Amino acid sequence: MSASAKLPPFDAADPLGIDDLLDPEDLAIRDTVRGWAADRVLPYVADWYEKGELPQIRELARELGGLGALGMSLTGYGCAGATAVQYGLACLELEAADSGIRSLVSVQGSLAMYAIHRFGSEEHKREWLPRMAAGEVIGCFGLTEPDHGSDPASMRTHAKRDGSDWVLNGRKMWITNGSVAGVAVVWAATEEGIRGFVVPAGTPGFSAPEIKHKWSLRASVTSELVLDDVRLPASAVLPEVVGLRGPLSCLSHARYGIVWGAMGAARSSFEAAVEYAKTREQFGRPIGGFQLTQAKLADMAVELHKGILLAHHLGRRMDAGRLRPEQVSFGKLNNVREAIEICRTARTILGANGISLEYPVMRHATNLESVLTYEGTVEMHQLVLGKALTGIDAFR
The missing domain is CATH 2.40.110.10 (Butyryl-CoA Dehydrogenase, subunit A, domain 2)
Structure with missing residues (x-):
């Protein structure tokens, strides 16, 4: 780059320029899922969460099937045949709305459909996969x-x-x-x-x-x-x-989606904290103008976008057929743990308002407590990595 070349402007929503790594189809899929979530989930999810229900699950499943989001990285039998990165971007946008919506999609596609697609008979595949891809069968x-x-x-x-x-x-x-x-x-x-x-x-x-x-x-x-x-x-x-190779390979596929999804919950909480910090005034000025608040926001941004970069890297490895289960454990361990910390820090910026369902922060934080332990607890992923690093099995 010449000294006179003009740098692109800094984008606070994409400070590392990660969108430059995505092609137009990637961006189109991401934006489609983001738009659907904004229209069909965000206006209602706080009420669903408060009542402890997902009353429109069958309708939502059919809509997600229409988007091609169910079993989207599988090929044939009505599945979209999307790339791993595209599936990951969809998971991020769904979990930015709510972990429960991403879980619906993950279990449908990465566990139930994936098991049938990879290990089922031709009769299984023909009977179930087209209807599951369409959201007609959950x-x-x-x-x-x-x-x-x-x-x-x-x-x-x-x-x-x-x-x-x-x-x-x-x-x-x-x-x-x-x-x-x-x-x-x-x-x-x-x-x-x-x-x-x-x-x-x-x-x-x-x-x-x-x-x-x-x-x-x-x-x-x-x-x-x-x-x-x-x-x-x-x-x-x-x-x-x-043998266990069957269910564990399905879990590895689902964990990959979590690597992306957790960053969606983190992004939603981070964005809420930034907007709140710019408008909430104390001592005669927005709290976003105080050094301690800016330090929190900077640290949150660093971990958020590092996590998205990690997810993108793992997605490219999956698309190349080079993603190992240990690397999925690496991503799941890091990204969910950091996502929870981002949500907790966002809650401190919002103060008492952080516990209100008028904001997404506490909802994401409590959801991530489940995400932290399902599809493999922190300890299990630590031991997977420990064995990979030392060659010594410490599970028993």
Whole structure:
């Protein structure tokens, strides 16, 4: 660059110029999802959160299907075939509205649809994926149990052969979308190892009571899955995988979306703090003019945009087929942890107003407390990285 070349103006919304890394299609997808969230979620989400419900979930799912946001990084069967970066940008915009909306999309696409797409039979794919991509059928993913979260190998849900059928018994817990799902991908222990099963919601013995009294992810449907002698034909089993590699690969795909999504919650809280600091006056001037407030905003901006850069880097690696599970753990550990700190700092800038649902900050902060521990707790991701760094397994 010559000394006389004119620099672009500083953009407070994009201080590192990250948009320069995105092509027009990336930007179009991001802006489409952002516009949909602004129109269909933001005007209502505080009320949904306060009431602890997501009353329009089926309608929202169909709209998200119309946008191509469900299973959007999968190819064929009605899926959009978007890049990993484009999917990540969508997750960021959805979670900037609310973590519950991003969770709806993540569980549908990165867990339930991904499991069927990668490990299911051709019949599974043809039967379920086009309707799930359109949002006509909502899916859920049954892995976590009441007594087994971080240690899925010890799951108690089991499946036994009975002639040509399978019979499933067990319980799954904290299942997003469970009560409204038309199909569940359920993982169970068998004599040959852990297997995945495609369970239509109307199957006798299958039920999904909704979990109430949550203080986080309140604008989201969370359920228990109950399996009492659920009889399934042999064709219900996912044929292409045996063992934990199946559910763990699905989780890695979902965690990638969280790496982006957490930065959406952080961005929303940061933007609220900036606007508040410019208008809230104390001691005769806006609080944004005080050094301590500016220091907080600067630190928040640094961590926010570092996190987005990290997510973008991991997305490019995924698109190149070079993203390792340890790198996903790196991103999930860092970005969710920093997002929570950004929300907490934003709350201090808003003072007492920070706890009001008139602002998004406390809603995002409490949502992220769930995001911090689902799809792998902080400790599990630390141990994944610790093993990768030392070569020593410290899980047991």
